[in-house]
Amino acid sequence: MNVEKRDRLCTFTEQNDILALAQLAQPVHLRAGAALWSLRIALNALHDRSDEEHRAITEERAAAADPLKSPALGRRQALGGHGDPTGDAILALGLARSNRYADLLGEVLDQLDGVAKHLPSVGDFSPVARIEAAVPAMSPAAADATRLLADRIDGRIRRLIRLGHDRQLVPRIACPGCDTTGLVVRTSPPLDRRVIECFTCGNAWPRAEVLRSVDA
Numbered sequence: 122m123n124v125e126k127r128d129r130l131c132t133f134t135e136q137n138d139i140l141a142l143a144q145l146a147q148p149v150h151l152r153a154g155a156a157l158w159s160l161r162i163a164l165n166a167l168h169d170r171s172d173e174e175h176r177a178i179t180e181e182r183a184a185a186a187d188p189l190k191s192p193a194l195g196r197r198q199a200l201g202g203h204g205d206p207t208g209d210a211i212l213a214l215g216l217a218r219s220n221r222y223a224d225l226l227g228e229v230l231d232q233l234d235g236v237a238k239h240l241p242s243v244g245d246f247s248p249v250a251r252i253e254a255a256v257p258a259m260s261p262a263a264a265d266a267t268r269l270l271a272d273r274i275d276g277r278i279r280r281l282i283r284l285g286h287d288r289q290l291v292p293r294i295a296c297p298g299c300d301t302t303g304l305v306v307r308t309s310p311p312l313d314r315r316v317i318e319c320f321t322c323g324n325a326w327p328r329a330e331v332l333r334s335v336d337a
């Protein structure tokens with residue numbers, strides 16, 4: 122992330138506490154919150170995938186090591202030969218592969234930590250939770266930058282682990298702001314936290330609010 126964008130992410134209004142509530146329902150904040158929910162789900166999935174990959178690599182290494190337990194190699198270790206002969210043999214065979222899911226997880230957590238460390242501390246939570254907690258008090262520009270960052274990281278993760286996006290079209294409802302159809306809701310947040318977004322004009326509303334107005 123470039124410096125300018127990071128600065129924007131960390132911009133706060135001067136009267137955070139007073140403005141927080143007033144800004145809570147602004148479209149940019151709703152959209153940033155929804156994007157962070159998507160990211161949270163993607164991160165959890167990446168975490169699971171990373172664990173699976175770690176197990177798979179461990180098993181592959183064990184399987185590859187099995188026929189290598191030759192008397193000669195065992196004897197070399199018993200006699201105080203250097204290192205682990207099994208590991209040497211596997212490396213020689215080119216079987217040691219890296220865990221690309223763990224690599225990406227580490228990279229994006231570093232990136233999110235880099236943002237979260239500039240935000241007011243709200244305890245020892247994950248960087249996503251800390252950023253989420255800070256959203257209501259963010260300036261509209263910072264909230265928007267947060268959404269873009271969350272969506273960018275979310276996209277990277279989902280592409281790597283082939284996890285589909287979480288956006289669902291809301292049929293038959295025109296945007297109250299720009300009158301186009303094609304409103305979208307992300308399915309990652311719990312039902313009562315979902316947000317309906319218009320990708321055309323950037324407006325957003327709590328799902329319950331839109332559906333109530335439609336039902337009426």
Ligand SMILES: [Zn+2]
Nearest residue numbers: 296299319322
């Ligand atoms: Zn619209």
